[in-house]
Amino acid sequence: MENMPIVKLGIVAVSRDCFPMSLSISRRQAVVAEYRKTYGEIYECETTVENEVDMRKALTEVKLAGCNALVVFLGNFGPESSEILLVKEFPGPSMVAAAAEEAGDRLCDDRGDAYCGMLNASYNLKLRNLKAYIPEYPVGTASEVADMINDFKTIARASIALNDLKIISFGPRPQDFLACNAPIKQLYNLGIEIQENSELDLFEAYNKHAGDDRIPGVVDDMAKELGDGNKKPEVLSKLAQYELTLLDWIEENKGSRGHVVIAGKCWPAFQTQFGFVPCYVNSRLAARGIPVSCEVDIYGALSEYIGQLVSDDAVTLLDINNSVPRDMYESEIKGKFAYDYDIKDTFMGFHCGNTCSTKLAFHEMKNQKIMARTLPEEVTNGTLEGDLIPGHATVYRLQSTSDAGLRAYVAEGEILPVRTRSFGGIGIFAIPEMGRFYRHVLIEKNYPHHAAITFHHNGRLLYEVFKFIGVELDEIDYNRPKGVLYPSENPFK
Secondary structure, three states, rough: OOOOOOOOEEEEEEEOOOOHHHHHHHHHHHHHHHHHHHOOOEEEEOOEOOOOOHHHHHHHHHOOOOOEEEEEOOOOOOOOOHHHHHHHHHOOOEEEEEOOOOHHHHOOOOOOOOOHHHHHHHHHHOOOOOOOHHHHHEEEEEEEHHHHHHHHHHHHHHHHHHOEEEEEOOOOOOOOHHOOOOOHHHHHHOOOEEEEOOHHHHHHHHHHHHOOOHHHHHHHHHHHHHHHHHHHHHHHHHHHHHHHHHHHHHHHOOOOOEEEEEOOOOOOOOHHOOOOOOOOHHHHHHHHHHHHHHHHHHHHHHHHHHHHHHHHHEEEEEEEEEEOHHHHHHHHHHOOOOOOOHHHHHHEEEEOOOHHHEEEEOOOOEEEEOHHHHOOOOOOEEEEEEEEOOEEEEEEEEOOOOOOOEEEEEEEEEEEOOOEEEEEEOEEEEEOOOHHHHHHHHHHHOOOOOEEEEEOOOOOHHHHHHHHHHOOOOHEEEEEOOOOOOOOOOOOO
């Protein structure tokens, strides 16, 4: 995937001066060996930190090595101040984890007490108002710590990316579309820059790309991707012109930022002025790693990008759109899957055609059926239609509230292998206890109808990312299982 930062991990072992430093060194070496064997490269800092002088020396080493994410490893109890100063002075995201004891017959001379040291480390982080990633259970063997570090690599990638991200938007949200309106203050709090542009700016740039000599090559690439699904070949040159306009705009406007996503406009005047709808182009950029949200959904674009960083795969943005008809549920869903889904557990996720072709079971580039009801069909061409591929899915969103708070939700489920018999990019989703989640999270907490989708189960790491970037724990929701009530749920059934 393009548009993703490269994470270079470094690990520094720390040691309390009344414990054997050799214990921290040997345990660090074991962790590094396990990580390299299973996951890849990590820079091993030779300096073991006992004091502040060691801390500065170790920081110099990891910075010279180009590390942008740091693991502070308690091979024994660890020096409370010096180890936390590593977190304070390192310019990127940090993780703190600790070594488990290895053997019962070594508890006299080789007991490290890192289990206790983690408590003091967390206390010192709070005293200094510092943030570090602490795994769910942060004490482990070499292989277990290696697994924790691999999780941290994903969380660090998200943190690094957001601090180097610019969101480019075009135009205000359409009339009667307040659902995706949200204050931008939280973007700045997250370290993100935003550039808001007029649709006229985009239209001018598009017109300047008329006759661009790169257009035929993009048309050929589109035709190759679409294959037999190329039902509107007459519009490909316009779509290619628009794609080049967006890509050039990104390069010319990303400024000091390394990563960019787009919140685009697609109606009501877009079709009549540009002469097409942009859905297929949006899908192609998403496939490259540049999510483009529909309807100027700024937090939707951000949510998509976070899912891409976590899943390392293409994502999409869909409306939580319509219920599944009872007859379809009875004939094709009820009792046919490992989880016995109730009809309220199911819904259809839909958008006009922004999902990339690799995430569709079949696809055709057609016209936008809803818009064609009120506009000439020829200006509504450009959607990529098809049923979503069945399999695992995570439905999630990061959102600013109207009073500039920050909240998020995550729910895991699946896209069912059931034909939708409908139009657009669409799939039948099933999420355990979705009916209750729909009422007591999505409605109760005033979420917009746009949901970001990954095509994997990424709930665990998305939850960790949302915690790490600063969403309060009571503002991260999930689909609670039966017997676990939401605060607003009536207990009297």
